[in-house]
Amino acid sequence: MKIDEITLDHLRLELDPPLRAAWDPRPRGHFDATVVRVRTDEGITGTGSGDTMTGFAGIEELFLGQDPLDIARHVRAIETANFHGGRFWPLEAALWDIFGQVAGLPVAALFGNAARAVPAYASTAELKPPAERVETAWQAREAGFGAMKIRIDRARIDEGVGTVAAVREALGPEFTIMVDLNQSWRMAGDTADATDLAATRRLVRRLAELDVFWVEEPLPYEDSAGFQTLRADNPGLRIAAGEMQHSVPELLRCLENDVFDVYQMDVVLSVGMHRARTLAELARLRHRAFTPHSWTNGIGVLANLHVAAGVGAGPFFEYPYDPPGWTPQRRDFMLAEPVVVNAAGEIEVPRRPGLGIALDAEAMRRLRI
Numbered sequence: 081m082k083i084d085e086i087t088l089d090h091l092r093l094e095l096d097p098p099l100r101a102a103w104d105p106r107p108r109g110h111f112d113a114t115v116v117r118v119r120t121d122e123g124i125t126g127t128g129s130g131d132t133m134t135g136f137a138g139i140e141e142l143f144l145g146q147d148p149l150d151i152a153r154h155v156r157a158i159e160t161a162n163f164h165g166g167r168f169w170p171l172e173a174a175l176w177d178i179f180g181q182v183a184g185l186p187v188a189a190l191f192g193n194a195a196r197a198v199p200a201y202a203s204t205a206e207l208k209p210p211a212e213r214v215e216t217a218w219q220a221r222e223a224g225f226g227a228m229k230i231r232i233d234r235a236r237i238d239e240g241v242g243t244v245a246a247v248r249e250a251l252g253p254e255f256t257i258m259v260d261l262n263q264s265w266r267m268a269g270d271t272a273d274a275t276d277l278a279a280t281r282r283l284v285r286r287l288a289e290l291d292v293f294w295v296e297e298p299l300p301y302e303d304s305a306g307f308q309t310l311r312a313d314n315p316g317l318r319i320a321a322g323e324m325q326h327s328v329p330e331l332l333r334c335l336e337n338d339v340f341d342v343y344q345m346d347v348v349l350s351v352g353m354h355r356a357r358t359l360a361e362l363a364r365l366r367h368r369a370f371t372p373h374s375w376t377n378g379i380g381v382l383a384n385l386h387v388a389a390g391v392g393a394g395p396f397f398e399y400p401y402d403p404p405g406w407t408p409q410r411r412d413f414m415l416a417e418p419v420v421v422n423a424a425g426e427i428e429v430p431r432r433p434g435l436g437i438a439l440d441a442e443a444m445r446r447l448r449i
Contacts, residue, residue, distance in 0.1 A: 081182070083148050085119040086140040086171070088133060091447045093413045099405045101205040102231035103262040105269040113377045113414055115444065118174040120148055124181050127437045128173030129379035129414070130348025135165035143171070148178045155354045167326070169352040173383040173435065176353055180434035188429045191357055191390020197426040198389055200399035201227035201258065203375065205406045209239070210246035216402065217247045217255070224425035227256035227396050229296070232283075234261060234275045241286050248290050256293045256396070258320070264297035265324045274299065277306045284310050284317065294318035294342055301325060307339045318342050323373030324350055331359050335366060344398075346373040347387050348380045360391045374398045378412030378419045381427075382435045385419075389429045397427055413447065416440045 091113045098107035114133050118126045126148065142157045154175055158168050180187040188195075202220040204213075213230060220228050230247065232240030240259075247257060261283075263274040275283070280298050287295055295317060299306045311319050320342035325331050328351055334340060343363045347353040350373075360370035370393045372384040381399070388397050399421060400411055408418035416438040421427055430436025 081124070081147060081149070082121045083118055083143050083146050084121045086143060087117050087119075088136060089115045089117075089444055090132070090449050091115065091414055091444065092449045093410065093447055095410065097405070099205060100207070102207050102233060102260075103270070104267055111410065111413070114170065115379065115414055115439070116170045116174050118143075118148060118171070118178060120178060124178050126174035126177035126181070126434065127379065127439065128170035128177065128348065128383065130170045130173065130346070130376040130383065131167040133166055133168055133170060136168060139165065139168060148175050149182065151175060151179065151354060155352055158352065162326070167349060169348045169350070170379075172352045172354065173348055173379070176383075176386075177434040177437065184433050186429055186431060186433065187386040187435055188389040191353075191387055192392065193390060194392030195389045195429070197422070197428040198385065198394065198397040199226065200421050200425055200427050201225060201229055201256065201396040202401040203229045203398045204231060204402040205400070206402055207231055207233055207236070207240075208243065210243045213243045214246050214250045217251055219403070220401065221251060221255065224421055224423050225399075225401075226254075226425050227258065227293070229258040229260055229398070231260050231262065234263060235272070237275075237283055241283070241290075244287065244290050244292065253291060257290070258294050258296060259287055259292050260296040261298045263299055264301045264321050277303070277309065280306070281310065281313055284314055288314045288317040292317055294320040296320040296344070297323075304334065304337060304339045308337070311341065318369070320344055320371070322350070326350060328355055328359070332362075335359070335362055335368070338366070340368065342369040342371055344371055344373045346376070346380070347384050348376055349373070353383060353387050357387055357391055360387070360393060364391065369394065371396060371398065375400050378408075378415045379435070379437055381411075381419050382430070382437060385427055385429060386435060399427060414439060414443055
């Protein structure tokens, strides 16, 4: 079997009203997605998405005519291409989709088959005042979620802590709360300074008193000593990061130096599925957690889900969810059906061979740019 064609479809969904994501320097008026499809000479097509794959033109020559099942070779080729261009990990997801279809198995089975479903947490996007966030937390609880991640603006710390305190008081100790400070990497145009270590230490201590399960990205990635200080300060609270770290050696150093409690490499943005699986296994062998970031679209959610379920990630899986600004329908606009949680608040691994992706052909046609 050989790869005979690779196509990219660039899609755009207009957002009205816009999404006011905490990490965006301005409201998001549209949501872009790139869908990559790898076709073989035997009629099998694999699908991936996540990064927009800017700069892919010409890279396809590295893969055309190759056996799609030679995953180790393709991962190394993608790494060399990434060094000179963008991030092309959605291509690897499409290749694993082919592999699963050839094997007749879900990709999660190929990665270890540790779980058939993973408990999800509602990963919010927008900054909301306490009363409004409490209302959304109750709605998430009624939808089956037992956990929620709340964003805090580094310029409005007291308001953010007040929001977390209000949710804790309203929903009680059984509801799990994570907090994301979004300080490890920046969107284009976000030039504000991160809070310094002293201020961050005070903030994390306040959150520990509210029984927050983890604090995510509290410092820039390069401050590994600061991450270690936060962990030593707060033994009852976990520190999570790593979603956009692109270097496997860098992540290995984090593991060797015990920098994080929770590793969050996104398989379509950071280091790919194959490498994330290896790093996840190493984290688990060190009694640390792997819970991937999954803030792309439904295809990216599925790619991360298969790796997470394969290796036994947990205790929760990130499910981007913050209605009305961010709904499964908006997030998964290119899919025939959005990825949803079941009544128990879990995301079930699709049992179809491959990644279980079913595209909406009409949406693909209508929203192509």
